[in-house]
Amino acid sequence: MLDISNLSKTFSPHTPLENKVIDNLSLQVASKDFITLLGSNGAGKSTLLNLIAGTYPADEGTISLDGKDITSRKAYERAMLIGRVHQDPRLSVSPNMTLLENLSLADAKGESFSLKKAVNLKRISYYKEQLAQLGLGLEDKLNTKIGLLSGGQRQAVALYMAVMKKPKLLLLDEHTAALDPRTSELIMTVTDSLIRKEEITTLMVTHNMKHALEFGNRLIMMHEGHIVKDVSGEEKSHLTTENVIQMFKDNADSIEDRFVLGL
Numbered sequence: 001m002l003d004i005s006n007l008s009k010t011f012s013p014h015t016p017l018e019n020k021v022i023d024n025l026s027l028q029v030a031s032k033d034f035i036t037l038l039g040s041n042g043a044g045k046s047t048l049l050n051l052i053a054g055t056y057p058a059d060e061g062t063i064s065l066d067g068k069d070i071t072s073r074k075a076y077e078r079a080m081l082i083g084r085v086h087q088d089p090r091l092s093v094s095p096n097m098t099l100l101e102n103l104s105l106a107d108a109k110g111e112s113f114s115l116k117k118a119v120n121l122k123r124i125s126y127y128k129e130q131l132a133q134l135g136l137g138l139e140d141k142l143n144t145k146i147g148l149l150s151g152g153q154r155q156a157v158a159l160y161m162a163v164m165k166k167p168k169l170l171l172l173d174e175h176t177a178a179l180d181p182r183t184s185e186l187i188m189t190v191t192d193s194l195i196r197k198e199e200i201t202t203l204m205v206t207h208n209m210k211h212a213l214e215f216g217n218r219l220i221m222m223h224e225g226h227i228v229k230d231v232s233g234e235e236k237s238h239l240t241t242e243n244v245i246q247m248f249k250d251n252a253d254s255i256e257d258r259f260v261l262g263l
């Protein structure tokens, strides 16, 4: 489904700051896989997601999605196939626009439109129905600017917008990290139910070990631009936090406090 082959990326090449962040990485992701991606700071997790999304090009290697080679496609072209939610909601939604305007824009993704034309009043009852299922009271906030919503509500909107057009792939980059623990749990529940409902293949970067264990069918650990551990199915379902801490000890230089705090 997602086929990454011999991918490499070096920042600031041929300078004293040269940094090979992704090093000949290959990864095959099956349709409907939900992968939790762990790794220490600077392991290359966000860079991998950025390369998949086309934020910047890879130096070497290929990426194909659903049988199509997307390696040289621009980010906006890939956005038709790939939904994305970041830690910072401002990267996923437009805070100065209302919820309705944001949803209308996401709904019109890939079409030429003016905002006035794009705000689809006929869709309001559909949006309300869908938003009500998220259980965060968003169905009554359609005319509220996104910037005035709570952090959890914003991330729920970002998630909903990311999956609205049924992307082939969903990339989640620490999308609950800026939320308080209770809201983070709530957004993970919403995330899991949207992924299951829409059956979307997902890669989720997280520093929360509990989430990495509880969600998804496959867990990958990265270190220094490599995949150092890849556990799936039965084996993943039996993993414990102690196992993951041991994985860090065996494969990474150190384990940071924020991983342990995620327990």
Ligand SMILES: Nc1ncnc2c1ncn2[C@@H]1O[C@H](COP(=O)(O)OP(=O)(O)OP(=O)(O)O)[C@@H](O)[C@H]1O
Pocket (backbone or CB within 6 Å): 011, 012, 019, 021, 039, 040, 041, 042, 043, 044, 045, 046, 047, 048
């Ligand atoms: N656009 C960029 N230009 C230069 N260096 C970058 C760029 N993006 C990332 N890096 C560097 O690449 C390395 C890997 O960064 P990346 O954000 O992919 O790591 P990560 O595994 O997501 O880490 P974290 O868990 O801390 O978010 C870091 O040393 C970072 O400073």
